[in-house]
Amino acid sequence: MLTDLSPLKLLLLSVVAVLVLGPERLPALVRSATAVLRKVRSFADDAEREIRSELGPEYQDFAFEDLHPRAFVRKHLVEGGEGLRLAEAADRLDVRKDLREVGDALGEVADACLRDAGQRPGSFTKAAPETTPTGPRFDDEAT
Structure with a gap:
């Protein structure tokens, strides 16, 4: 969901955030959001480490x-x-x-x-095109 945000969308979101929250509250909100993100990542890393230790040595490269x-x-x-x-x-x-x-x-x-x-x-040449008479064709011997 967040990976498909283009730079233009991020710029628009930041402008809306500045307008809605104001420049006074925005830095505190960014700090708290990054702290929450760090906490979630540490929980995920701890859970992964615990699962690896419970699975045993044969699943260490899982x-x-x-x-x-x-x-x-x-x-x-x-x-x-x-x-x-x-x-x-x-x-x-x-x-x-x-x-x-x-x-x-x-x-x-x-x-x-x-x-x-x-x-x-390596030089493929085309055959020369046949020349056709410019006038109408007719048979001289025809009666």
Whole structure:
């Protein structure tokens, strides 16, 4: 919620706070808000430390951030491990690499053909367009 605040929104909120609370009460409010934030962070850190100590030494490297649904899906399904390994499947299904290889092979064949024809490899030339007469076509021998 607070992470999607743009600088313009923060500026607007600070202007509204100055207008509503006044410049006298605003510094005291900011100090109390930062103190509350520090207290909440210390409670969270203490709870995390206590949970780690209760779980035992085999869970010392456990990251609580991995419990977030997005991180859980990314870790177990996309990045690999013992899960579905979707990243490997996506790599196997990606045809760009195969198309690049085919394109390189076709380029080599075209260069070889141009070399055999006496032209400089790598310079694909278009055939000269046919010239068409400007007047109407007709058959001289027709009766």
